[in-house]
Amino acid sequence: MANYYYSKNPDVVHDQQEWNFTLRGQAMTFVTDNGVFSKRTVDFGTRTLLDTFSFTDLPVGPLLDVGAGYGPIGLTLAKEQPQRQVDLVDVNELALSLARENATRNQITNVKIFSSDQYAAVTGQYAAILTNPPIRAGKSVVHGILSGAHAHLVPNGVLTVVIQKKQGAPSAQQKMEEVFGNVAVLAKNKGYFILQSRRLAN
Numbered sequence: 330m331a332n333y334y335y336s337k338n339p340d341v342v343h344d345q346q347e348w349n350f351t352l353r354g355q356a357m358t359f360v361t362d363n364g365v366f367s368k369r370t371v372d373f374g375t376r377t378l379l380d381t382f383s384f385t386d387l388p389v390g391p392l393l394d395v396g397a398g399y400g401p402i403g404l405t406l407a408k409e410q411p412q413r414q415v416d417l418v419d420v421n422e423l424a425l426s427l428a429r430e431n432a433t434r435n436q437i438t439n440v441k442i443f444s445s446d447q448y449a450a451v452t453g454q455y456a457a458i459l460t461n462p463p464i465r466a467g468k469s470v471v472h473g474i475l476s477g478a479h480a481h482l483v484p485n486g487v488l489t490v491v492i493q494k495k496q497g498a499p500s501a502q503q504k505m506e507e508v509f510g511n512v513a514v515l516a517k518n519k520g521y522f523i524l525q526s527r528r529l530a531n
């Protein structure tokens with residue numbers, strides 16, 4: 330396979346891998362590499378988020394995956410709903426390259442994949458924002474992603490987050506309640522919490 334992204338991340342010792350994984354009943358193929366989150370398999374939290382997320386009661390509009398990595402969340406939802414646009418953002422250029430390659434390999438064309446520090450390069454509003462947030466980037470980044478979602482959701486749009494209890498689920502839940510005036514715990518599985526807030530219509 331072509332080493333199409335080497336020049337963007339010259340410091341990474343590459344260990345490119347390709348594997349398959351079924352997500353929401355769809356067979357997906359992913360290429361991953363050193364330097365991206367959960368390169369050997371789909372992260373358990375990501376799987377739990379995807380298993381829990383529902384399109385029921387979602388307004389019309391695009392989706393946004395913040396901290397998309399190699400793309401498992403955004404690409405799976407884009408494949409399921411080819412009529413919706415799905416945007417994927419990350420700060421890691423290697424992750425963005427892999428996400429673009431994975432879109433191609435899974436024949437997904439309804440995506441826009443671009444670099445953005447949180448919402449810095451994001452314009453417009455979304456029916457849903459999903460995130461498995463970058464815990465390693467620190468609480469201020471994680472909480473920035475949670476707070477910043479409000480302005481980027483259409484009325485009745487939802488923010489859905491996976492976060493482990495030991496990595497700050499209680500404070501994330503508190504932040505979401507503060508920003509949105511509501512938060513629901515949609516699922517709890519092996520210490521992973523799926524939290525959801527809705528942007529109220531008025």
Ligand SMILES: C[S@@+](CC[C@H](N)C(=O)[O-])C[C@H]1O[C@@H](n2cnc3c(N)ncnc32)[C@H](O)[C@@H]1O
Nearest residue numbers: 366375396397398419420421446447461462463
């Ligand atoms: C926990 S990983 C999740 C990756 C992918 N969504 C998944 O489920 O496998 C978090 C991602 O957030 C990205 N990230 C870190 N800081 C960020 C920031 N300030 N803005 C956007 N993304 C960021 C990381 O590069 C990483 O890919």
